Amino acid sequence: MVAFSDIVAGNTIIADELRDAILDTSFRVAKTSDQSVSSATTGSTLVDDTQLIAPLSVGNARYIMQAGIRYSSNSTADIKFTFSGPSGMTMVFGGPTIDLTTSTASNFAEAIAPSVLTSGGTGGTVLVTLHGSLSTGATTGNLTLRWAQNTSNAGTTTVSNFSWLQVWRIT
Template sequence: MPFKTFTDGAVLQADADVDRFFIQQVHALKTADESITSSTTLQNDDQLLVPLLANSQYWIELFAIYNAATASDMSITFSVPAGAALYWSHGGLAGGATSSVDRISRNFLDETGSGWIGGTGGDAVVMGEGRVATGATAGNLQLRWAQNTSGATATIVKAGSILIAQRLTV
């Protein structure tokens, strides 16, 4: 849902309007598990996308619960509107991790790069954060992900994952 431009006399219709219009924040909460099997082709997540306005800046946060085999790991990135610049990093398990207690990767990434996240064969969490500056084109910020190495065991982004964008400019 896009942000509101207020006019004199505008009335808020619901309590949720306070978060969306005054805090200038949108979020997407994943309500169902989604899986990829035997594919390293990045795909758009079905639910983790939020709308961004043109000529604006945003602070973004990702909290993704996932399950990936140690042989497959996982690759994540974002799609952004045309002309947008994205700078981000994730705090996910480093590629090649063997348990949920292992090295963490904090690589610098932009809209052209993807992060390699370690799979443990069990549930794990990756947290990402960054800044998006849109150009003249509005559009969606959307999580994209795949297996890092193709494997027959499904890689899953789980329900309860969330993507948040907080607008920094008016």
């Protein structure tokens, strides 16, 4: 974490310190195109999202994460999510998902990466918001959304344009 001057009456905050304190602690990325899978491509084998990737540039640090995942899938294929990161990373994530049986909103579900969180397909586009907390070991690297059809199916499962990922370093 970047150290900067105490903020008290009479102290001058140096612009570089303020910039570093703000910019060094968060990273945001949004998808600019759709990415699709089906049984003809990868089926239920997890793939790295090609755009939802955030650098974890400080080792031995804690981060929080939020992601808005816009996806479409049929009710047979559904979808599953997890995250990968550098060696030594531990992560807990979750959020409200779509029930696999009823295709309606369900309660909050939680997973410990690399375990997966599943969400149902409705035939239309759905937005699921995931939240997480993670810590890195000494190794730095990237946090990457991984996803696939939950059940391999000829139908297309797509993570859509305007999905996003944001990561904040908190220690």
